[in-house]
Amino acid sequence: MEKKLLLEKVHIEGIRHYDVYRREGGYRSVEKALKMQPNDIVEEVKKSGLRGRGGAGFPTGMKWSFLAKPDGVPRYLVCNADESEPGTFKDRYLMEFIPHILIEGMIVSSFALGSNTSYIYIRGEYDWVTDILENAIAEAKQNGWLGKNIQGSGYDLEMYVQRGAGAYICGEETALLESLEGKRGNPRIKPPFPAVKGLWGCPTVVNNVETLAAVVPIINEGGEAYAQIGVGKSTGTKLISACGNINKPGIYEIDMTITVEEFIYSDEYCGGIPNGKKLKACIPGGSSVPILPANLLLTTAKGEKRLMNYESLSDGGFATGSMMGSGGFIVLDEDQCIVRHTYSLARFYRHESCGQCSPCREGTGWMEKILLSIESGKGKMSDIDLLWDIQRKIEGNTICPLGDAAAWPVAASIRHFRDEFEWHVNNPEKCLTENFGLRHYADPVYVAGS
Amino acid sequence: MIQFKETSLKKVAEIIARYPEGKQKSALLPVLHMAQVEFGGWLDVPVMDYVATLLNIEPIEVYEVASFYSMYNLKPVGKYLFEVCQTGPCMLNGSDNIIDYIKQKLNIGVGQTTADGMFTLKTVECLGACGYAPMMQFGKTYREHLTKEKVDSIIEECRAKAN
Numbered sequence: 001m002e003k004k005l006l007l008e009k010v011h012i013e014g015i016r017h018y019d020v021y022r023r024e025g026g027y028r029s030v031e032k033a034l035k036m037q038p039n040d041i042v043e044e045v046k047k048s049g050l051r052g053r054g055g056a057g058f059p060t061g062m063k064w065s066f067l068a069k070p071d072g073v074p075r076y077l078v079c080n081a082d083e084s085e086p087g088t089f090k091d092r093y094l095m096e097f098i099p100h101i102l103i104e105g106m107i108v109s110s111f112a113l114g115s116n117t118s119y120i121y122i123r124g125e126y127d128w129v130t131d132i133l134e135n136a137i138a139e140a141k142q143n144g145w146l147g148k149n150i151q152g153s154g155y156d157l158e159m160y161v162q163r164g165a166g167a168y169i170c171g172e173e174t175a176l177l178e179s180l181e182g183k184r185g186n187p188r189i190k191p192p193f194p195a196v197k198g199l200w201g202c203p204t205v206v207n208n209v210e211t212l213a214a215v216v217p218i219i220n221e222g223g224e225a226y227a228q229i230g231v232g233k234s235t236g237t238k239l240i241s242a243c244g245n246i247n248k249p250g251i252y253e254i255d256m257t258i259t260v261e262e263f264i265y266s267d268e269y270c271g272g273i274p275n276g277k278k279l280k281a282c283i284p285g286g287s288s289v290p291i292l293p294a295n296l297l298l299t300t301a302k303g304e305k306r307l308m309n310y311e312s313l314s315d316g317g318f319a320t321g322s323m324m325g326s327g328g329f330i331v332l333d334e335d336q337c338i339v340r341h342t343y344s345l346a347r348f349y350r351h352e353s354c355g356q357c358s359p360c361r362e363g364t365g366w367m368e369k370i371l372l373s374i375e376s377g378k379g380k381m382s383d384i385d386l387l388w389d390i391q392r393k394i395e396g397n398t399i400c401p402l403g404d405a406a407a408w409p410v411a412a413s414i415r416h417f418r419d420e421f422e423w424h425v426n427n428p429e430k431c432l433t434e435n436f437g438l439r440h441y442a443d444p445v446y447v448a449g450s
Numbered sequence: 451m452i453q454f455k456e457t458s459l460k461k462v463a464e465i466i467a468r469y470p471e472g473k474q475k476s477a478l479l480p481v482l483h484m485a486q487v488e489f490g491g492w493l494d495v496p497v498m499d500y501v502a503t504l505l506n507i508e509p510i511e512v513y514e515v516a517s518f519y520s521m522y523n524l525k526p527v528g529k530y531l532f533e534v535c536q537t538g539p540c541m542l543n544g545s546d547n548i549i550d551y552i553k554q555k556l557n558i559g560v561g562q563t564t565a566d567g568m569f570t571l572k573t574v575e576c577l578g579a580c581g582y583a584p585m586m587q588f589g590k591t592y593r594e595h596l597t598k599e600k601v602d603s604i605i606e607e608c609r610a611k612a613n
Contacts, residue, residue, distance in 0.1 A: 074470070086537045086576040117468075124483070124521045125577050127590040160468045165479050165519030168575070182478035182511075184518040200473055241581060243539045249581035287538055287576075328580070330539050344538045348575045354518075 003229060003255035005217040005237045006210070010098050016132065018139035021100040027145055029219035033108040034153040041112035045215060047223030049235035054080055054171070054208030055286060055326040057310055066195040067113055068203040076204040077115040079106060079212055080176055081122035084168040086287035086348060087328025090239040091209035093251045095122070095129050099136035103159065105212040107145060108219055110157050113205055117158050121176050124165040133161045168352035172400045173206040175354065186356050187400035210239050230256040234309035238327055244282075245333035247271035256309030260284070261298045263308050264331065277333040280438055281417075284313055285325025287345050288405035290412030291338070292322050318412070334438045338420045339431075342413040343371035349406035357398040363390050364406050371410075374421060377428035384421045388414055452500040458484055462504060474505050478515055481505065482522055491531070492523035520574065528563040528570035530608045533587040534596075536573045539580035548584045548596050549573060555605065568612060569605070 014020035021027075033041055046061030067075060079102065083091040095102055102120070110118045122130055137159050140146045148156045162180055164170050170179045174188035177199050198204020214236060218226045227235045234256035243249045246264065248271040254263070263269045264279065273279055279294040299305055301320035306312050310324045332341065350364035370387050373379050391407035398404070414421060419439065424431040454462065462481055469476040481501055482493065489497045498512040505512075516522045523531075532552060536545050549571075553559060556569050563570040579585045582594035593604060 083578045084576060087539055087580050089578045089580050092578055123578065125587055163480060163483060165483065166521035167519050179479065180476060182475035184514055200470060243580035243583065244542045332542060336542060341538055344541045348537045351575050
């Protein structure tokens with residue numbers, strides 16, 4: 001079911017502004033947190049089971065507990081609002097329509113971590129969202145939630161928004177920090193991790209927008225109450241941004257117990273595929289995670305209904321499963337060409353590679369060229385093996401995960417749709433005007449005529 | 451001589467004050483954004499050199515950053531810049547047709563500017579508006595759910611504004 005913690009109040013008129021947000025119970029978590037010990041807040045977040053909502057799914061409380069606390073050295077909290085993973089547009093929604101929930105979550109988190117200056121690093125293209133956030137920060141400050149001696153607690157905090165300038169790689173936390181320092185977004189070698197050496201060499205925590213917003217209900221209702229929502233290690237709610245060939249693209253806040261099938265076909269969520277078309281494939285967690293054909297998407301290899309959560313989406317590993325990732329849910333209908341779509345993603349990763357590591361810098365370019373050649377009817381059968389070989393040589397051989405992110409979509413496309421690649425090679429003329437179609441990937445539930 | 455307006459210089463000082471002392475280089479991305487707006491929509495070398503002086507860093511530190519990020523234009527662009535997304539989710543929703551239509555309508559290729567200096571067409575990679583595809587960045591905001599009719603009206607809107 002649709003369970004709302006973050007978006008519960010998003011439709012209230014004027015919620016973007018402080019007065020309405022406060023009237024609706026906003027900033028209660030700050031009042032509560034300022035009376036707690038910082039470590040108790042960290043413990044509460046640990047209890048909640050909250051996992052990083054940016055894509056990696058790492059437990060947030062644990063990440064916070066790694067923060068080094070040497071004497072006399074400032075610590076920083078940086079919010080990662082560099083939302084750039086194709087298919088992902090949830091953070092923008094949150095910041096655009098209910099910006100104070102992020103600021104509230106950041107104040108609580110900054111207090112817990114001992115940060116007196118916190119930054120929101122937002123992708124440069126979200127120019128108007130930056131204005132919205134800056135207005136909200138000014139409102140919060142006017143009302144005593146930021147600045148010196150917040151609400152008489154003795155705690156000081158300043159918050160600033162910094163715009164990036166168009167680079168997917170800056171969503172990687174060390175590249176983000178480089179960028180915030182005014183440099184090219186080249187990821188750093190880890191260790192040292194940002195928790196030890198982050199912004200300007202100081203201990204730093206970098207968290208996604210949705211993660212920091214989730215701290216608000218966790219402090220208000222308690223970590224245990226939050227952990228009771230969902231299933232297993234997928235606690236709380238998750239924002240899913242749904243797009244592609246569906247009737248109702250948009251942002252959905254779900255508790256992670258619903259099935260993928262319900263998410264795609266129910267009118268409460270995506271509302272099915274337009275024009276009576278059939279489901280061909282889906283990338284369930286942002287462009288970097290493996291694409292799945294309809295049959296493996298809706299049911300796991302074991303034959304169980306797949307659920308919209310961390311464990312179920314990754315059930316079967318990369319052989320037959322995928323990942324929750326950032327929650328960027330991209331649906332492809334029967335008319336879509338897998339080769340063309342994979343080419344588009346490969347072009348994206350080639351464009352976004354920072355160029356530091358040769359496997360990624362060179363490999364992404366090769367993959368793009370080969371995919372374009374197959375897509376335009378000029379491919380050879382050996383190209384498919386070459387593609388496979390290149391992606392294998394990128395994966396795991398780069399400083400940051402962009403290499404893996406570029407390799408996985410290509411690998412999964414070949415793994416599940418090899419016959420479509422072969423069809424392109426065997427039908428160099430036909431593939432320019434015709435579509436391979438569904439073949440055996442057909443959705444087993446919603447077959448023709450149903 | 452290249453110099454920011456008084457109000458912009460004040461803004462630069464405000465931005466520098468957000469960081470610890472000696473870390474004014476952190477202001478580079480925001481200041482380059484400001485420079486691009488104020489000095490004609492792109493970053494010419496003298497503009498970048500001016501920014502370097504302002505932040506007390508080497509010119510090369512500015513060049514290497516300006517050339518890394520796709521939002522900084524290193525050559526002149528038209529008065530109105532259409533940056534159309536072409537990545538996966540937009541492609542699934544017909545961004546190719548939109549790009550072709552703009553090309554044909556303005557009689558320019560990707561990366562080119564119309565002869566009257568009014569419009570530049572760029573293709574860009576994912577802008578985080580996948581649910582509202584196809585889309586483009588237009589100035590400070592996005593134009594979403596693009597159709598040929600919408601493209602027509604955006605072009606008319608620009609022409610009306612310019613007159």
